[in-house]
Amino acid sequence: xxxxxxxxxxxxxxxxxxxxxxxxxxxxxxxxxxxxxxxxxxxxxxxxxxxxxxxxxxxxxxxxxxxxxxxxxxxxxxxxxxxxxxxxxxxxxxxxxxxxxxxxxxxxxxxxxxxxxxxxxxxxxxxxxxxxxxxxxxxxxxxxxxxxxxxxxxxxxxxxxxxxxxxxxxxxxxxxxxxxxxxxxxxxxxxxxxxxxxxxxxxxxxxxxxxxxxxxxxxxxxxxxxxxxxxxxxxxxxxxxxxxxxxxxxxxxxxxxxxxxxxxxxxxxxxxxxxxxxxxxxxxxxxxxxxxxxxxxxxxxxxxxxxxxxxxxxxxxxxxxxxxxxxxxxxxxxxxxxxxxxxxxxxxxxxxxxxx
Numbered sequence: 001x002x003x004x005x006x007x008x009x010x011x012x013x014x015x016x017x018x019x020x021x022x023x024x025x026x027x028x029x030x031x032x033x034x035x036x037x038x039x040x041x042x043x044x045x046x047x048x049x050x051x052x053x054x055x056x057x058x059x060x061x062x063x064x065x066x067x068x069x070x071x072x073x074x075x076x077x078x079x080x081x082x083x084x085x086x087x088x089x090x091x092x093x094x095x096x097x098x099x100x101x102x103x104x105x106x107x108x109x110x111x112x113x114x115x116x117x118x119x120x121x122x123x124x125x126x127x128x129x130x131x132x133x134x135x136x137x138x139x140x141x142x143x144x145x146x147x148x149x150x151x152x153x154x155x156x157x158x159x160x161x162x163x164x165x166x167x168x169x170x171x172x173x174x175x176x177x178x179x180x181x182x183x184x185x186x187x188x189x190x191x192x193x194x195x196x197x198x199x200x201x202x203x204x205x206x207x208x209x210x211x212x213x214x215x216x217x218x219x220x221x222x223x224x225x226x227x228x229x230x231x232x233x234x235x236x237x238x239x240x241x242x243x244x245x246x247x248x249x250x251x252x253x254x255x256x257x258x259x260x261x262x263x264x265x266x267x268x269x270x271x272x273x274x275x276x277x278x279x280x281x282x283x284x285x286x287x288x289x290x291x292x293x294x295x296x297x298x299x300x301x302x303x304x305x306x307x308x309x310x311x312x313x314x315x316x317x318x319x320x321x322x323x324x325x326x327x328x329x330x331x332x333x334x335x336x337x338x339x340x341x342x343x344x345x346x347x348x349x350x351x352x353x354x355x356x
Contacts, residue, residue: 012189012196015231018085019182019290023274032081034074036093043068044094048106058102058109058128058351066110075114078285082161083320087287088178088274094281096167102353108165108283108311109351115285116315117334118351119159119341123210125348127341129312130355131164133300154179154267154292155236158331159314159339162293163285166278170308173298176284178291179273181233184266185224195259199223202326203256204249205239212332213345218243219331223263225324232289234327237264267292278310288339289321309355314341 014020026032036044047066051058056065078089091111096104105128112118118127154177164176188196202220211217223235237260243249266272273294278284286293300307316338323339334340 012193014186014189015182015229017182017230019087019180019230019287020186021086021180022183022272023179024271026086027274032086032088033090033092034078036091037070040068040071040074041093041095043070044107044110047110048103051106052103058105058353059349061106061109061113063113066114068110068114071111072114075111079115079161079317079319082285082287083317087180087290089285090276091283091285092279092281094165094283096165096281101167104165104167105311105351105353108163108313111283112163112313112315115163116161116317116320117336117338119314119316119334119339120343120347120349121157121312121314122342123208123344123347124356125344125350126352127313127349128351128353129314130352131310131312132307132355133298151297152293152295153237153264154273154294155238156181156234156288156292157314158341159288160317160320161285161315162288163283163313163315164278165311166280166282166284167309167311168280168306169278170298171301173296174308175296176276176278177273177294177296178276178286179267179294180290181224181235181292182231182290183272184263184292185231185233187266187272188262192259192262195255195262196224198255198259199263200225201256203240203252204243204246205236206243206246207342208239208242210342210344212343215331218246218249222326223260225326227324228322230290230321232324232327233292234288235263235292267294289323289327316340 047068051061051065081089094107120127121129200222202222204218204220207217207219221234223233225232298308316334318336320338331342332340
């Protein structure tokens with residue numbers, strides 16, 4: 001028996017909260033899906049008209065620039081579900097098939113700024129992200145998975161909420177999958193409390209060369225941290241793995257590796273996760289504290305204009321939950337105390353309409 005079983009791991013608690021769910025159960029429900037009505041689509045059509053005609057930079061547009069009154073109750077319901085409920089929500093029906101790329105971006109941005117403040121997603125200052133295959137190699141220490149067509153293991157991002165808008169699907173593959181990190185925690189506590197305890201210790205992660213002011217090229221934070229009756233989680237195994245190439249970073253212990261292997265196996269269990277086949281016009285919103293998200297590998301169309309393409313927002317939400325300090329300090333916070341994504345000194349914020 002592992003010596004870790006003699007630690008307080010035996011006293012760890014399960015969390016019977018809204019954040020604990022099993023994929024097959026919620027798949028039977030539809031309370032996490034909203035289909036935009038003709039009236040709501042008409043409002044969006046009108047809302048994006050003026051900024052498009054004016055040639056406004058998306059970055060300059062705030063909630064007051066978009067009049068979408070019939071959509072606001074939906075966004076309120078979505079934010080409540082993502083930030084304080086199950087941790088995910090799907091809005092369907094944005095007419096991307098008749099919108100230009102800029103019109104789609106404007107409509108997505110309109111919903112985003114009515115929910116939170118868009119924050120930078122990378123070292124280039126992108127507040128409007130593009131999840132598409134740029135032909136890069138995921139094994140490169142400074143390449144992020146969203147820039148490739150590779151499978152993305154279950155992970156979280158560096159904001160309160162992440163939103164994806166599907167512009168185009170892949171020729172094959174590219175299935176979206178989410179899983180409750182609270183459920184994974186409960187499964188760990190019930191089956192392997194020694195590994196649950198290990199995952200509350202610090203794990204070092206690379207910053208992918210995207211280093212905020214005054215920070216090191218790596219950060220350390222636990223995978224799980226409790227606060228106010230919830231169990232929070234932040235997990236990017238690829239970043240943990242790539243940090244091992246840094247001499248200053250301690251080597252992972254066999255127990256740490258076993259703990260991550262067990263976590264990944266639980267996330268991959270079809271009895272636990274929920275798969276989504278996002279269609280063009282679908283907008284998926286996910287908590288970065290209570291849900292891990294993933295994507296299967298995919299094959300693209302040879303025509304660049306028909307390749308899989310998602311727009312992405314990282315949102316800092318004023319009405320988000322209080323966050324454990326051990327997770328909050330990893331990248332920094334906004335003026336309102338919310339996670340501020342990835343801010344690199346001297347890099348201005350931009351909202352590009354093309355992937356780069």
